[in-house]
Amino acid sequence: MKTLPLDETFVAVAKRAIWFEPPEVSLQDTVRFVAYAMAHATFEDMRLIRQQLSDDDLRHVLEHAPPGMIDGRSWAYWHAVQGTYPAPPIPQRTFGA
DSSP: OOOOOOSHHHHHHHHHHSTTSOHHHHTTOHHHHHHHHHHHOOHHHHHHHHHHSOHHHHHHHHHHOOTTSSOHHHHHHHHHHTTOSSOOOOOOOOOOO
């Protein structure tokens, strides 16, 4: 999967989508970053991300999204955008046995 550039544009996107950590950290893991962006980024932010990543990359993010990063509404939306309807079950967190 392609990584997103650590440039002025994506630093600004990172500050909006993952406000609780430095952009240099959040942009290191593309899957995690895009999963958060799918739930928290603006339309324009996602347009910029989609210019850099292919549909296959976005499907990869959906297939490997860590639990708890994409809310149910965004999960359903992005699966519909990618042609997967109905969406599979959203990843669930598990705690111990």
